[in-house]
């Protein structure tokens with residue numbers, strides 16, 4: 636009898652544990668109750684849309700250029716301090732002198748990184764056309780190019796100078812080279828978007844986005860929207876006008892999959908890529 640009781644208790648415990656797991660799963664599955672705010676479209680054609688995206692990006696571009704200019708100014712100042720062309724009481728000798736030029740290089744680095752991130756943000760709001768590959772690359776990697784200008788002249792001037800002591804020259808070169816590496820890596824746009832890609836996504840009737848997000852969604856039950864109650868909705872052109880310039884990757888994959896399933900169900904339908912493309916747009920619009 637005692638064994639039976641034990642077994643019952645064990646079964647009971649297992650059942651409870653299972654119930655708890657299922658309840659947890661159900662809670663996770665449960666979707667958020669969204670609220671929707673309809674947003675109206677401002678542009679009626681491609682030119683108007685591009686004018687709006689250009690306007691959206693402008694403050695970020697201006698800020699990026701100002702910060703890049705300040706970064707170069709820090710570099711110039713670091714050179715002047717290093718060669719004692721400009722002196723303050725605390726920079727006439729060590730350690731004030733070393734601290735001063737290193738601090739200026741660090742400030743140079745911080746400014747370059749912030750400016751480059753703003754530039755990337757501007758490029759995502761207002762992508763460049765990909766028709767000219769070189770121009771497109773320069774546009775998207777301007778931060779990397781400015782990084783070179785923000786540190787390489789300093790390195791060259793230090794290395795070619797005959798008066799500075801070897802120890803300081805080595806330290807300055809290492810500090811500037813490391814800063815250049817960090818600036819270059821953090822300034823690149825690893826996920827650039829082209830104007831063509833943006834315009835291609837601008838024909839979906841109903842999409843959803845969040846105030847803080849950077850993409851728009853074709854499905855309001857997309858997993859990335861599970862943590863946001865307030866959704867904004869409108870055409871994908873409206874989403875682009877509001878700075879959400881590309882379709883969410885998860886929604887894109889889902890739309891493609893659904894389009895493929897539809898294509899498979901249709902008898903005698905050929906599954907050419909262009910058919911899939913059309914079906915994608917249709918599915919994404921639902």
Ligand SMILES: [Zn+2]
Nearest residue numbers: 852857883886
């Ligand atoms: Zn999505």
